[in-house]
Amino acid sequence: MHGIISIWDFFQKQVLGLRWLNTLIGSLLQAIGMNPETKLYSAIQFFIYDSFKIFFLLSVLIFIISYIQSYFPPQRTRRILGGIKGFPGRAMGAILGILTPFCSCSSIPLFIGFCSAGLPIGVTLSFLIMSPMADLGSLTMLMTQFGWKIAFAYLVTGFVIAVTGGTIIEKLGMEKYVADYIRNAHLAESDEEKLTFKDRLHVAVEGVVDIVKRVWPYIFLGVGIGSLIHNVIPQEIVQSILGREQWYSVLLACLVGIPMYADIFGAIPIAEALLAKGAGLGTVISFMMSVTSLSLPSMIMLAKAMKKKLLITFIVTVSAGIVLIGYIFNAFAYLFI
Numbered sequence: 001m002h003g004i005i006s007i008w009d010f011f012q013k014q015v016l017g018l019r020w021l022n023t024l025i026g027s028l029l030q031a032i033g034m035n036p037e038t039k040l041y042s043a044i045q046f047f048i049y050d051s052f053k054i055f056f057l058l059s060v061l062i063f064i065i066s067y068i069q070s071y072f073p074p075q076r077t078r079r080i081l082g083g084i085k086g087f088p089g090r091a092m093g094a095i096l097g098i099l100t101p102f103c104s105c106s107s108i109p110l111f112i113g114f115c116s117a118g119l120p121i122g123v124t125l126s127f128l129i130m131s132p133m134a135d136l137g138s139l140t141m142l143m144t145q146f147g148w149k150i151a152f153a154y155l156v157t158g159f160v161i162a163v164t165g166g167t168i169i170e171k172l173g174m175e176k177y178v179a180d181y182i183r184n185a186h187l188a189e190s191d192e193e194k195l196t197f198k199d200r201l202h203v204a205v206e207g208v209v210d211i212v213k214r215v216w217p218y219i220f221l222g223v224g225i226g227s228l229i230h231n232v233i234p235q236e237i238v239q240s241i242l243g244r245e246q247w248y249s250v251l252l253a254c255l256v257g258i259p260m261y262a263d264i265f266g267a268i269p270i271a272e273a274l275l276a277k278g279a280g281l282g283t284v285i286s287f288m289m290s291v292t293s294l295s296l297p298s299m300i301m302l303a304k305a306m307k308k309k310l311l312i313t314f315i316v317t318v319s320a321g322i323v324l325i326g327y328i329f330n331a332f333a334y335l336f337i
Contacts, residue, residue, distance in 0.1 A: 018056070022049045043231040050223045050269050055216075057141060059208050066207025070200040085120065087167070093123040094162040097130030098139075098155070112305050115182045122170030129318055130162035132292040138268070145272050149336045153329070154285060161289070161321035168317055169310070177310035218266035226269030229277060242279035249283040250326035254319060257290030258299075267291045281336060282329030289322045 025048050026036065034041045114124040134142075134155055142151035195203070242249045257267075271284045294315060303311055329336075 018049075018053045021052060025049050039231045043227045046227040046231060047223055050226065050272075051220060053144075054141065054219050054223070054269070055212070057144070059212065063204045063208050067200050067204040070195055070203045087163070089120060089123040090126040090163045090166040090170070091159075093119075093126035093166065094130040094159050097127045097132075097162060098134055098159075112182055115178050115305075120170060121175045121178065122166035124166075125169055125314065126162045126166030129165050129293055130158060132298075133158045133162070133289055141268050145268055146275070147336070150281070153336060154288075157285075157325045157329075158289065161318065161325065165314070165317045165321060169313055172313065174310050174313060177307040177313075179305050179307060182305060219269075222266030223269045226271075226273035229270065229273035233277065242274060242283045246280075249280055250286045250323055250330065253279075253283045253287040253326065254290040254294075254323055257287045258294045258296060280326075280330045281333040282326035282331070285329050286322050286326030289325070290319070293318055293322070 022045065025045050029041055029045060030036055034044070036042075111124050111128045114127065115121070139151050139155055142154055240246075242253060267288045271288050274287070275281065275284050299311070299315065302314070306314065
């Protein structure tokens with residue numbers, strides 16, 4: 001058992017976490033004359049290492065996921081979800097969200113397509129909540145940064161929020177508050193293409209290019225903010241504001257996260273730095289969830305797809321779930337760290 005743990009520890013730190021790269025960057029910075037005792041050295045090392053690691057893992061994982069997704073075009077996905085009702089349908093919507101590497105704004109067109117195809121509102125909203133919150137790539141990143149227990153707990157609680165949110169809104173009978181132009185649309189089914197192996201590789205490469213082109217500014221921004229928090233802002237300040245002993249820290253993190261626009265890859269470096277400085281685990285989790293699921297730009301886009309009553313219900317339901325999960329994580333942080 002000890003041997004298995006050692007192998008996994010090596011795989012997590014050196015293969016997924018690329019810790020060897022951090023050591024190499026440090027050696028190169030020292031070789032050009034930088035003092036490893038300075039904050040500037042630490043900030044530059046953090047920025048280069050985290051940026052390269054995120055882009056590398058993101059590219060590899062999106063390539064694999066995009067290749068797999070080439071077997072599931074939108075028509076097939078709609079048929080699969082359209083035949084599943086109730087809780088199983090909402091669970092499938094959330095699972096599909098995990099399998100799709102989209103930020104909140106990119107998930108909205110799929111949400112509109114699903115609604116136009118006549119899928120139940122609970123299924124489409126479970127997908128919409130879960131898709132930006134976590135995907136296979138981000139889960140791997142979470143595991144390398146925080147360990148498998150936190151990554152798994154994040155996935156499970158995100159899934160619970162997605163399915164519960166979809167269930168509540170569906171039970172409230174809010175289908176009628178989807179925008180009229182969406183409810184009255186009728187999507188035509190087109191023939192599914194038969195893709196060759198070469199075609200699927202092309203789709204996978206295009207998926208990597210598309211995702212990286214859309215998220216690179218937010219990754220650099222997130223890593224930059226994380227580097228600032230990690231190396232410049234005193235630990236005492238972070239602990240005094242976002243420490244788990246502060247009753248308002250989860251609410252504050254959720255509110256701060258909403259105006260930001262970043263996908264999970266941009267949020268992870270900030271969360272990593274906050275946690276290292278003493279922020280509560282639940283506070284950090286709430287921040288990541290609110291940034292990804294309730295960003296202001298995505299809410300503005302949703303306002304075109306939902307009537308006001310549904311949009312408000314969506315925001316309140318998801319926010320309540322995120323805040324509740326944050327307090328639970330803070331209360332039981334000792335189980336994960």
